Amino acid sequence: MTKVGIIANPVSARDIRRIVSHAGNLPINDRANIVLRMLTGLSATGVDEVVIMPENGGIRTQLMRTIERESKTGRQRFPKVTYLDMPVTCTSDDSAEAARQMHDQGVGAIVVLGGDGTNRVVVSRCGNTPIAGVSTGTNNAFPELREPTITGLAVGLAVTGQVPCDHAFSYNKRLEVRVNDQREIALVDVAVVSERFIGARAIWKTESFRDLFVTFGRPDGIGMSSIIGLLAPLDRETPKGRRVRLLPLETAKTRLTAPIAPGLIEEVGIGAVETIVPDDVYLPSVSAGSFALDGERELTFSEIDDVSIRLQADAFRTINVPDCMAYAAKHGLLTKEANGSLHVAQ
Amino acid sequence: MSNPFPLEKDGLLDAYRRMKTIREFEERLHVDFGRGDIPGFVHLYAGEEAAGVGIMMHLQDHDRIASTHRGHGHCIAKGVDVKAMMAEIYGKATGSCAGKGGSMHIADLSKGMMGANGILGAGAPLVCGAALAAQKLGHDGVGITFFGDGASNQGTVLESMNLAAIWNLPAIFVVENNGYAESTSVDYAVASDSYVDRATGFGMPGITVDGTDFFAVYEAAGEVIKRAREGAGPTLLECKMIRFFGHFEGDAQTYRAPGENEDNRKNRDCLKIFRAKVTEAGVLTDAELDAIDAEVLALIDEAVKEAKAAPLPGPAELTTDVYVAY
Numbered sequence: 001m002t003k004v005g006i007i008a009n010p011v012s013a014r015d016i017r018r019i020v021s022h023a024g025n026l027p028i029n030d031r032a033n034i035v036l037r038m039l040t041g042l043s044a045t046g047v048d049e050v051v052i053m054p055e056n057g058g059i060r061t062q063l064m065r066t067i068e069r070e071s072k073t074g075r076q077r078f079p080k081v082t083y084l085d086m087p088v089t090c091t092s093d094d095s096a097e098a099a100r101q102m103h104d105q106g107v108g109a110i111v112v113l114g115g116d117g118t119n120r121v122v123v124s125r126c127g128n129t130p131i132a133g134v135s136t137g138t139n140n141a142f143p144e145l146r147e148p149t150i151t152g153l154a155v156g157l158a159v160t161g162q163v164p165c166d167h168a169f170s171y172n173k174r175l176e177v178r179v180n181d182q183r184e185i186a187l188v189d190v191a192v193v194s195e196r197f198i199g200a201r202a203i204w205k206t207e208s209f210r211d212l213f214v215t216f217g218r219p220d221g222i223g224m225s226s227i228i229g230l231l232a233p234l235d236r237e238t239p240k241g242r243r244v245r246l247l248p249l250e251t252a253k254t255r256l257t258a259p260i261a262p263g264l265i266e267e268v269g270i271g272a273v274e275t276i277v278p279d280d281v282y283l284p285s286v287s288a289g290s291f292a293l294d295g296e297r298e299l300t301f302s303e304i305d306d307v308s309i310r311l312q313a314d315a316f317r318t319i320n321v322p323d324c325m326a327y328a329a330k331h332g333l334l335t336k337e338a339n340g341s342l343h344v345a346q
Numbered sequence: 347m348s349n350p351f352p353l354e355k356d357g358l359l360d361a362y363r364r365m366k367t368i369r370e371f372e373e374r375l376h377v378d379f380g381r382g383d384i385p386g387f388v389h390l391y392a393g394e395e396a397a398g399v400g401i402m403m404h405l406q407d408h409d410r411i412a413s414t415h416r417g418h419g420h421c422i423a424k425g426v427d428v429k430a431m432m433a434e435i436y437g438k439a440t441g442s443c444a445g446k447g448g449s450m451h452i453a454d455l456s457k458g459m460m461g462a463n464g465i466l467g468a469g470a471p472l473v474c475g476a477a478l479a480a481q482k483l484g485h486d487g488v489g490i491t492f493f494g495d496g497a498s499n500q501g502t503v504l505e506s507m508n509l510a511a512i513w514n515l516p517a518i519f520v521v522e523n524n525g526y527a528e529s530t531s532v533d534y535a536v537a538s539d540s541y542v543d544r545a546t547g548f549g550m551p552g553i554t555v556d557g558t559d560f561f562a563v564y565e566a567a568g569e570v571i572k573r574a575r576e577g578a579g580p581t582l583l584e585c586k587m588i589r590f591f592g593h594f595e596g597d598a599q600t601y602r603a604p605g606e607n608e609d610n611r612k613n614r615d616c617l618k619i620f621r622a623k624v625t626e627a628g629v630l631t632d633a634e635l636d637a638i639d640a641e642v643l644a645l646i647d648e649a650v651k652e653a654k655a656a657p658l659p660g661p662a663e664l665t666t667d668v669y670v671a672y
Contacts, residue, residue, distance in 0.1 A: 014542050014554035019569045019581060025552065027543040058540060090525075090586060091556075196350025196627070199565035200555060288348070300350065302627075 002160050003049045004042055004079075005102035005129075007122055008035055008113040009095045010057025013138045015296075016200040022263030023138045031113060032062035034134060034148045038111060039078045041152020044334075046160045049080045051107060053098035056088050092121050099125040108159025109319055111151065116142045116223065116294035120187050123174065123316050130158070130169050130317035138202075139223040139261060139295045141188045146321060154324035157333060167327045171314040172236060173215040173278075177291050178308045179299045186293040189214045189224045190309055191246075192284040193292055201296040206266045209246040211285045213276065213309050217242060223295055227258045232273050239278055239313040245271030245285050261295070278313040349629045352565060353403075358624055361403055361560060363638050365395035365617055367428060368419045370646045372591070375418070375435065378650065379595045385437045386448045391419030393590035396616035397522055398423040400563025401490065401583075404571045408487045410458045410476035412469030414522075415450045417462025420492060426454040432649035438656035445659045446667060458487075467493055467500030470519065474506045477515035477580075486575040488516040496527025498541055507580070511548045516574035519545070521584040522557065526593070526601060545582035557585030558616045561623065588614050 008031055017023035035052070042050060054060065060083065067078055084101050088094055095114075099122040102110050109130045112122045115137015122131055132155050133143025158168035175186045192211035193203055203209075203224075216236045217228030228234060228242045249255060252269025259265050276282060284291075288302040291309075301307045328334055351358060372392035379388050391398065402423035405411070413420040421431055426442060434441025435449045442454050453461035460476065463469050473489035480487035493503055498521055510517040521541045545552030555566040563585060570581045588610040592599040599607070624630040 010540060011554065014552075014584075016553055016555070016566050016569055018542075018551040018553050019566070019573055025542055025546045027546060028540045029543075195352075196348075197352065197561050197623070198559075199352065199561045200569075201562070288350070302350075 002047050003051060003105065003107045004047050004155060004159055005051050005053075005098070005105075005107040005110040006035060006038065006113075007053045007095050007098050007102075007110060007118070008055070008059050009053065009092065009118060010055050010059055011090055011092065012095075012114040012118045013136065015138060015202050017138050017202045017204070017261055017264075020202070020204045020264065021261045023261065026136045028058040029062055031136060032059045032066070034113060034136065035059065035063055036066055036078075037147070037149045038134070038152035038155075039081070041149045041154075042156045043077055043079050045153055045156025045162065047079050047156045049082065051082050051084060051102060051105065053094060054083045054086060054088055055094060056090065092118065095121045096125045099129075103127045103129045109155050111155055112143070114143070115140045116188050117296050119143055120185060120294045123187060124185050126316070128317065130319055132319035132321065141218075141221050141223045141225050142294070144321070150325065151319075151321055153328075153334075154321040155319050157324045157328055158319050162333050163324045163327045167323045168320060169317045170236075170320040170323075172316055172318055173239070173241065174312050174315040175213055175215060175241065176310045176312055177293065177299060178306075178310075179291070179301050180306050182299065184291075184293055184298055187215065188294050191224050191292040191295075192286060192289050193297065194286060194289045195297065196288055196290055196300050196302065198290065198297045198300065201298075202261070203292045203295060203297060204261060204264060206260070206268050207248060209268060210289060211243070211245055213241060213243050213282065213311075215241050215311065222259050222262055224260055224292075226260065227256060227268060227270075228273075230256060230258055231270065241276040241311040242273060243276050243282065244273045247271045276311050278311045280310065282309045283307065284309065350627055351561065351624070351629060352568075355629060357403070358630055359634065359638065361399055361564075362617075362620060362624075362630075362635060363642065364399045364402070364423050365560070365620065366638055366642045367645070368392070368395045368398065368422045369617060370642050371418060371422060371428065371432070374646050374650060376591060376595065383654075384435060384449075386450070388435065388449045388595050389416040389593065390591040390595065391416050391589070393610060393615070394522060394524070394557065394587045395419060395423075396560040396620065397520075397557040397563050397585040397587055398492075400560050401520065401567040401571075403564060404568050405458070405488070405490070407456065407458050408480075408485060410460055410473065410480075410487065410489045412460045412472040412476075412489070412491045413462045414469065414492055414494060414497065415462060415464050415466070416494075417452055418449070421452055421454065421459055421462070424459045425457045426452075426459050428645060429649040429652055430454070432646075433653040433656050436653040436656070437658065438653055439659045439663070440652070440656040444663060444667065446663070466497040467502040469493060470503045470506035471509075473517050474509050474513075474515055477510065477517040478513065480516055481513075486516075488518060488571055488574045490518040490520060492520045492522055494527065495521060495523045495525070495541075496530070498544070504544070507545065507548045507550065507582070510580035511550050514577070514579040516577070517580040518570055518574055519580065519582045521582065522587060523584055524587050524589045530601075541582060541584045550580045550582060552582035552584065554584040554586060557587030558614050558619060560616060560620045
């Protein structure tokens with residue numbers, strides 16, 4: 001039996017960026033609809049069972065109501081749906097615990113609804129289980145914007161073995177941040193800011209920016225990584241990262257206008273840009289401040305702390321949705337004879 | 347070591363003092379009510395202090411708030427005199443409403459506290475009025491209404507959100523979400539389940555914040571209030587929080603999971619979280635906070651003593667302050 005995990009945490013994309021910028025809010029009903037659309041894709045490609053993270057924000061209620069309603073009409077478009085048996089804390093900890101349990105259950109892949117922050121939390125606990133991000137968060141540099149039905153199809157094709165591994169999966173870089181014995185990761189960027197408290201987590205005050213490390217940065221990207229994207233772009237595959245020192249506007253010789261969050265375009269003072277290589281240890285340019293991981297303050301540090309930043313290559317796997325679908329097209333995986341079943345690649 | 351927090355040392359001490367005062371006030375009422383010393387009914391705010399204080403630290407007297415039936419914490423955070431409050435709850439003539447409001451109708455207009463309210467969701471239209479007044483008078487005052495996850499279903503709240511949105515009022519809707527509407531779980535009682543989604547439906551932004559973390563509430567509330575003062579309109583702020591006591595005093599709390607209260611006190615106590623942050627950062631010392639603890643305990647003792655000794659309102663007061671002539 002092929003099983004897929006789905007993590008749709010209703011607490012994602014609810015933070016202060018709705019006030020300080022114009023970040024979006026994807027309503028609960030739409031999140032449930034996204035899961036439903038994904039289920040149709042998974043079902044169509046032979047996934048038998050889906051295990052979902054429990055929550056009490058309403059997604060489960062909407063989802064099960066629809067599944068029940070459609071089963072009464074005789075339509076059976078969905079795989080069997082079960083929920084993990086775990087306490088609900090209504091925090092991002094639920095995503096972490098669900099990822100851990102799904103990995104332990106041996107699911108073929110975990111589909112994550114969220115932005116960079118939610119994907120980061122899942123990757124930190126999912127071990128070698130591949131993930132597929134569905135862009136529903138505040139800042140979506142990591143998960144690509146795509147119709148969830150297609151993500152469902154691609155995940156199904158990958159986990160059922162219809163698409164071979166070299167097409168089905170991609171390896172990704174990540175950054176590891178260490179403060180004494182505490183280690184956290186970032187998938188896209190680590191920003192060092194001078195504020196030394198966590199508070200509302202998001203970062204938007206450019207005067208506090210001091211340093212930025214990225215795994216990749218696209219010129220058309222959003223969030224902190226867009227700074228690198230506009231200065232010295234770097235793709236997801238190249239096994240190196242970039243660092244740029246960020247300076248107060250009054251002392252910077254170069255100023256960059258960058259979309260540092262959805263709806264928030266600010267001038268940022270730019271210092272030196274350099275390449276970082278995997279496994280080398282880097283230190284922040286200030287002795288005290290906070291590390292914002294994929295846009296959210298997570299760790300504080302001061303002069304007495306032992307801190308480091310390290311790029312890790314080939315650190316975790318994602319479902320390569322475009323390649324899966326291209327392979328399916330090329331090999332007719334979704335084509336069938338008038339009286340036959342789906343073709344299966346040999 | 348430099349201060350990493352968005353408040354100077356005096357501000358941090360002030361925040362802690364307000365939170366600790368709420369805590370001790372409520373803990374004392376819990377005991378005194380159990381002994382039968384207090385008339386009427388009380389609903390306690392202990393455990394939720396970081397939300398009330400994190401918001402109220404940004405306000406001045408000309409900013410108006412409307413509270414719920416659980417209003418003591420909001421009063422103290424807004425600066426209402428603690429001794430007058432205690433006397434009010436004891437039903438004495440020296441109380442902030444001359445002993446006739448009691449716990450559920452306690453108010454102090456001089457501090458911008460428009461009142462606790464026994465009617466669920468009734469604070470929302472009051473705050474729209476206060477916000478409209480600020481807008482028309484041309485000052486930068488804001489109106490903030492607090493309500494719980496249960497009251498969020500009241501028509502008054504939804505109608506007020508609509509009004510605030512179309513008039514672009516400097517009104518802020520604070521959902522204090524402890525996960526239970528009296529004894530009914532949120533999952534059962536709230537159809538859309540997301541308060542932020544409801545705000546979106548009215549075209550206003552909504553955000554969720556960890557209500558047990560003073561600094562998270564303080565920073566988020568600061569932006570929300572600044573936005574309202576600058577004329578950018580209403581916002582919904584959902585504080586996810588826990589409460590140490592039941593819905594009302596005497597509530598057997600059978601709806602809670604075994605050990606939930608103990609776990610909340612041990613691991614999610616907002617005062618402990620605050621103390622750990624400021625002492626670990628080396629900005630405040632345990633001795634400084636302990637000194638506040640002692641001062642607050644003495645204040646509460648004194649307030650109870652004075653409340654007990656104060657006279658009841660006389661028969662001549664029966665019809666005063668009851669009707670307003672226009």
